[in-house]
Amino acid sequence: MMSTQTINIATVYASLEHVMDPEIPVLSVVDLGMITGVELEETGVHIKMIPTFAACPAVGYIQQQIKTTLESELGVAVSVEVDKQVHWQSNRMTPAAKEKLKNFGIAPPKVLTGEISTEIMMEVPCPHCGSEQTYLRSPFGSTLCRAIHFCKACGQVFEQFKPLE
Template sequence: MITLADLGVIRAVGLAPDGAVEVVITPTYLGCPALPAMTEAIREALADCGHPDGRVRQELTPAWTTDAITPEGRRRLAEHGIVPPGPATAPLPLRLGLGLPCPNCGSAATRPQSPFGATRCQAVLVCTACRETFAHLKAM
């Protein structure tokens, strides 16, 4: 659906001082339960590309923000019914998802239903027009 690069999680790819291919990632937040799966998927991709000794290194600073999501990543999130976040520096109503268009009917008559969705980085909104719930990736 969306790549780690489009999410802005992959910060750099290059050669380490010892010559091994190294991918630098910044998790979306500390304690992200998807981090082991993301790390393993990157290692597998490196091995599939002929770099079995490739490694993944985490950098926590600068911290990941939703501003790192690429335009393509935002488009793909929206295609799959997840409302992409506004800028992390946006006014509070926008960061909370108030008035974001419903991905099902397009109405801006939306409101928060739950501060957490399938993951901690998502909130659940409800559209008062079509009564459907949908995920909103929170601005961070």
């Protein structure tokens, strides 16, 4: 069991890498950019996090997973709070997260440099074959954060993680 004196921010982030998104189990909360703050306190660790979408039904589950994982791995009390001051943007995802998404069969969001345009939702390369001959079948996928596309080249239906600013 560690004490809060032997824990540092890097140790906490290493442990957070083990907390996976329940809908996309190849991505951690760190990969997704969901962690907005880590505070080391005398009584334990305080984590601030944000959901990828405001109405995400997995928020409570993710909070519990963070608490359970960190308490188990670090041996200290952990509190987890939803940060209401920060809003998640798809640009918070790490480049490694976008590569993991692609390898998982979900098209990653493009980097946003301005407002979301129709093109950014329509021009999505296929994560299976790389073709740009795709079209948007539905802006609504299996979860709030995904859209459904079809690839004319390989015939695959695939999801895209929606860009969000």
